[in-house]
C-alpha cells in the first residue's frame with residue numbers, strides 16, 4: 318500500500334495503529350512535516366514523529382523508492398558527518414486551484430512547493446446556473462490538466478473558491494452558483510473526478526495571506542476584499558474565523574446610507590453600494606455620461622460600457638482628479654466600516670486586497686486618514702494597514718491551504734508539529 322492510500326482513507330485512521338497502518342501513518346506525518354518545512358535531516362524528523370533513527374532511516378528509504386522524497390544535499394557539519402537534508406519530490410503530487418467569481422474563473426495547478434506549474438488560465442464565464450456553464454468549465458479544466466500532461470490520480474484535491482453565501486457544513490451555495498440543495502463539493506467532484514474542497518472567496522484570500530502573504534506568522538488579521546463586492550476574511554487567534562455556518566465576514570452588507578440605493582442582497586444602502594469596485598464603476602459611468610470631465614472617457618475611447626475598475630485606477634495613477642476622488646470616496650466609506658471592526662476586534666493588521674489593490678496609496682491614504690478621525694487612537698495604533706503584496710493572486714493561492722488543511726486536519730499531530738516548530 319502506498320502513501321496515497323492513506324489520503325484516500327485519511328478519515329479512517331485511528332489512534333491505535335499497528336503494522337502497515339502505523340507505517341502509513343508515520344509516512345503521512347513525514348509528508349506533512351516536509352511539506353510545511355521544506356527540508357529536514359533524518360535526526361530532525363525523529364523528534365516530532367517519535368521514532369528511532371534506524372526506523373526513520375528505513376521509512377525514508379521506502380519513501381525515496383516510492384518517489385515521494387528526494388535527497389536535497391548536505392548541510393554544515395556540527396562536529397561529525399555532514400547532515401543530509403531530505404525534502405518532498407515537488408512533482409509527486411499537485412493541487413488544483415480554481416477561483417470562481419461572478420464574472421470569470423481562474424485556474425492553475427501547484428506543485429508541493431506551492432509553485433504554479435504554468436500561467437494562470439482565466440476564463441470569462443458568467444457564474445449562472447445554466448448546466449452548460451459547468452460543462453464548459455469542466456472542459457477547460459480538463460484541457461488545462463492535459464496541457465501539462467498530468468495524471469488526475471496525482472492531484473491531491475481541487476480547492477475551489479466561491480463568492481457569496483456558502484454553508485460551511487453542507488457546502489450548499491445560496492448565491493452564485495445556486496444549485497438548490499446540491500452540495501457544491503459533490504457536484505464539482507462528480508464533474509472533475511478529483512476530491513473537491515470548497516471555500517468562500519474572501520476566506521480563501523485570508524488563508525492565502527496567512528500562508529504566503531503579509532499575514533504570515535500573524536494571529537489577528539483582517540483581510541478586506543474589495544472587488545465586485547466588499548468581503549472580509551478574519552484570522553482570529555491564528556485561526557480563520559467561520560461563524561456557525563460559515564457566513565461570517567459579510568462586511569459589505571452593513572448599512573452605510575440609511576436611505577441609500579438598493580443592494581444585490583435586497584437591503585438598502587449597504588457599504589457595497591457605495592464602496593465596492595462595482596459602485597465605483599457605476600458612479601464613474603453615470604458621471605461621465607452626464608458630462609463630467611475625465612481622462613477615463615479617452616481611455617475607453619468614448620464607450621462608457623468599457624469602464625471597468627482597472628481603467629479608473631489607471632486614470633487615477635495618471636493624476637485624473639475625478640478618478641482619484643472616486644477612489645477616495647470609497648476609502649472614506651471603507652474606513653467608517655473598518656473603524657467599527659477595529660473597536661470590536663483589536664486587530665494587529667489590516668490587509669486591503671481584491672481588485673482595488675492596484676490603486677495602492679490612492680485607496681490606502683484616505684482609509685488611514687479617515688481612521689484617524691473615526692477610531693480611538695489607543696486601539697487604532699495596534700493595527701498596521703497595508704495593501705496586499707499578493708494582490709489579485711491571493712484568492713487562487715488561498716485554494717492551496719483549502720486543500721492542504723483538509724488533508725492535514727484529521728490528524729491531531731499537526732498541532733504538535735506547530736508547537737514543535739515554535740520551541
Ligand SMILES: [Zn+2]
Pocket residue numbers: 569570580581582583584587589
Ligand atoms: Zn447588501
